[in-house]
Amino acid sequence: MTTYTIFGTGNMGTAISGVLSKGGASTDNLSHGEATTATIEGEVVILAVPYPAVDEIITRHREALAGKTVIDITNPLNFDTFDELVVPAGSSAAAEIQGKLPDSTVLKAFNTTFAATLNSGKTGDLTTTVLVAGDDEAAKSALITDINAGGLDALDAGSLKRAHELEALGFLQLTLAGAEKISWSGGFGLVK
């Protein structure tokens, strides 16, 4: 049984906690108020906070995060313009975080699935698929196993470089929902 510490008690943090605990994992969600003072007890850490809130957390907990898997779920949008990302062109939030946490194993996951599709397990009639990218095969495999145990599909989408494409997909999906062209319970489902 994996133990997860999840920074964030919003829609996404709660939905991810729901999936993983349904699969038998132990999860602990930390609120904004707890984020800076808490001791990290989980083997795996999930950053389920907006991208601008990540920096303070990883700066504060850098030593505790060393040696752990750190899962980045962010879509680093410029929410003022809804027209660009705030990470350098060609890079990704996940790559930026990995650069700041060289002793941690960073994975990208959960950024292409709206909270409602995690809660229901469905994207339309399709089982929701969580896309996972990262350079550590064992860490990806462990996360995929825990997501599958929670009743969702999960797919290894490649190396951490692919976080750029996952964030582009997440960005596109957010713009479509923001423009009411799709609903917040829809989005891109994966047909194998």
Added chain:
Amino acid sequence: MTTYTIFGTGNMGTAISGVLSKGGASTDNLSHGEATTATIEGEVVILAVPYPAVDEIITRHREALAGKTVIDITNPLNFDTFDELVVPAGSSAAAEIQGKLPDSTVLKAFNTTFAATLNSGKTGDLTTTVLVAGDDEAAKSALITDINAGGLDALDAGSLKRAHELEALGFLQLTLAGAEKISWSGGFGLVK
């Protein structure tokens, strides 16, 4: 009835021609041998050729393409590495083509839908959705109407800047199919 000149007689050129002609449009596909010598008769031109083949076509036909809608369907992958795009970071094939054809109206479309999903009209149980990006609302609207007439869904995915995200999505989908994690008749379907 729109008339389309489609450069390309491969899987994608044929599938696109099939969708549009099913909807009542007139389509003419030009083979590689015809690409340089042909006269462009269509009101709308579709570049259904690999990205490296685009340059010669648009150089040769620049004057004939002026004033027309030009639809770019390419995924500008480095097919040697399958790990990166060959356009500058943050840009897109569509933006590069628009830069070289300032007097044409460039749209991005059809790069996120495998040929099989255009032929069948289905991505799994979902109606296949063609994502269209571009800066000219009338040109997008006309293309969407013609795709709808052919029995597929089509969605305005935003400005030509969003071609970057559509190409990232196309790239990701190609890597998943190339790694046999999804089939060439599957991919990302859009749930509204």
